[in-house]
Amino acid sequence: MSVRMGRRECLKHCAGLAATGLAAAGAGHESAAAEISDTGLNVYFGDLHNHNSVGYGLGSPERAFEIARSHLDFFCFTPHAYHDTSEQIHTMKLWTGFEQITRDRWPDVLELNREYHDPGTFVTFPGYERHSSSVGHYHIVFPGGDPPLEYFTELRDFQDHALAHGAIIIPHHPGYVEGASGAESRFWDTRISPLLDMFSEHGNAECDTAPFDYIRHSMGPRVTRHTMQAFLAAGHRFGIVASTDDHLGFPGAYGEGKAVVLAPELTREAVFDALKNRRCYGVSGDRIVLDFRVNGRLMGEETAFTRRRSIRADVTGWDAIDRVEVLKNNRVIHRDIPVDRDSGRGVWSRPLVLRIEYGWGPMSENQIPLDRIPGIFDWDLDVTLDGARMLELQPCWQSAPLDEDRRHVISKRTGAGFSMKSYTSRQRCLFNRDTHIMALRVQGDPDSRITLGIRQPEAGQLTARLSDLLAGDQAIRVGRNAIKIHRLVPETHHTASIAFDDEDPGDTANWYYLRVAQANGQLAWSSPIWVEKKEG
Secondary structure (H helix, E strand, C coil): CCCCCCHHHHHHHHHHHHHHCCEECCCCCECCCCCCCCCCCEEEEEECCECCCCCCCCCCHHHHHHHHHHHCCEEEECCEEECCCCCCCCHHHHCCCHHHHHHHHHHHHHHHHHHHCECCCEEEEEEEEECCCCCCEEEEECCCCCCCCCCCCCHHHHHHHHHHCCCEEEEECCCCCCCCCCCCHHHCCCCCCCEEECEECCEECCCCCCCCCCCCCCCCCCCHHHCHHHHHHCCCCCEEECCCCECCCCCCCCCCCEEEEEECCCCHHHHHHHHHCCCEEEECCCCCEEEEEECCEECCCEECCCCEEEEEEEEECCCCEEEEEEEECCEEEEEECCCCCCCCHHHHHCCEEEEEEEECCCCCCCCCCHHHCCCCEEEEEEEEEECCEEEEEEEECCCCCCCCCCCCEEEEEECCEEEEEEEECCCCCHHHCCCEEEEEEEECCCCCEEEEEEEECCCEEEEEEHHHHHHCCEEEEECCEEEEECCCEEHHHHEEEEEEEEECCCCCCEEEEEEEEECCCCEEEECCEEECCCCC
16 A cells, blocks of 8 residues: 555555565555655555445445554545535435434544544544535544534534634635535634645546646536636645545445545554645556655745756656646646656566456346346455555555445465455446446566456356567456456556756746656646745
């Protein structure tokens, strides 16, 4: 889960993993923290905003905590606790009584936070969400303990409550219009709101032209004036996170956003300190690792004026990197578009990314009557490497289908592979994509092989040489479903480094941030770094 930052460290990191064990995420995942070059900081992935049946989501809170612990480093469950009564909150009027449900279950929520909190392995934070059509939606994240559940009509009182308890409150899905839950940044107090949750299942609030528009919810379109870039241009200083805001009780759902922190250890104190100090960033799905610095300063920091600024970034992704961009004052000043690089024998001395995707069940009852097929397909398979070693394992599980009893479970995990039980369906799947993915970082040679031994949903087997996968993918049908091993992605394609200098006269303060896009559409955004204007 926690991996070494940067292309220049990738070889050393993976060699260390091969010698000592396996960095992996899965049922009862093991955190494999590694130091970020010269900082003593590690990379941890989590979800700070997620819903279930405590409030008006679905699925039990116990299920949500189990899922979070199975593949995340940290988690804040944020039950719906309050909304105003504005007539402009369209569908909110359909849910009644959720505030009382949250009040009644708040002691249970606190107990789950205590039960699942395990420093060094999995960190929990208590929190909840406040709705307001006029000033926007906020979720509060407490540093720990057993905080009270308090409802406040006025945002100012809610902010005072957070300040009194050492908590932070984070505005989320800011891009909606005024009166429909868009964030009104003039009410922000950076002492207690140091972050913006700018990507979730609602969409992407970076700017009005960014991919993943606001189309999945009923509160309307994304507007320019309530985007991350607009708030930065207005002079607000905040860090960036993403979180799912998922309502199917699946924390960390793939494609719906994750928060990432740079912290010295996996404890509440260290993670919360990273959030308060903006030492964090957001990803849409894949656990892309960013190391972004300006004059040696890390993301989220501020530095005094210098005319010349040294810009450095290292990126380690989970698919071919399509572009790496540095933005200054919201304008791209540097864009690296990797071209096809060495795919010869040199690739075998470095880690490769291998993605296994499974699903593709029947589209609807119009194709096959539902009484003739299960609504959910269960998977049971082994993944075996022959002549290669698995260095890292990243599960890419989306939130659907909702099932209270089923779990994605990874077992028998070694450097030679793993076993997995999972499930797929087209029920409520994100963007109608009913597949899950297991992404592996492996080390092997051209004659190394990977074998998928499938027991469910129907028996089958797929074996491929890594040299063949370097040239293209391979797939088979599995009953009414299918499974695919994607084309291998060499280390030279899934990592990137940039280094350049920027000069500025210093008439105004400047901010810089990093934006990364992979070929599969997954994104990452660093928190900004500010350079102050020249004195005098």
